[in-house]
Amino acid sequence: MHILSDAHAFNEKLDRLLEREGRVDRDTWASFIDAYGYDAATTISWLQAKLNILKRRLEDGGSIYLWDAANSRQIDCVTVQQFNDWVSVHFPSISL
Numbered sequence: 577m578h579i580l581s582d583a584h585a586f587n588e589k590l591d592r593l594l595e596r597e598g599r600v601d602r603d604t605w606a607s608f609i610d611a612y613g614y615d616a617a618t619t620i621s622w623l624q625a626k627l628n629i630l631k632r633r634l635e636d637g638g639s640i641y642l643w644d645a646a647n648s649r650q651i652d653c654v655t656v657q658q659f660n661d662w663v664s665v666h667f668p669s670i671s672l
Contacts, residue, residue, distance in 0.1 A: 594629040598640035605643035612667050624670060631672055634659055
């Protein structure tokens with residue numbers, strides 16, 4: 577049961593961080609890639625939920641910061657189209 581509570585706490589903390597800061601750093605991006613690569617319904621749903629938090633932030637007029645793996649840096653993202661382009665590059669089978 578301890579593992580489940582740790583996972584729940586991690587998810588709540590990550591959700592709050594994404595809502596508040598809109599930042600996908602290298603570690604968060606690695607978690608996203610791991611979830612996508614695992615290719616199970618639960619991990620894909622988890623990833624979609626996190627990506628939807630970021631998309632909502634953009635739709636509400638905020639900006640987000642995404643990890644650019646090709647250049648090993650964060651990039652500013654201010655439009656839903658930029659975000660959708662980033663998602664389609666890194667997670668091509670995900671639709672939001």
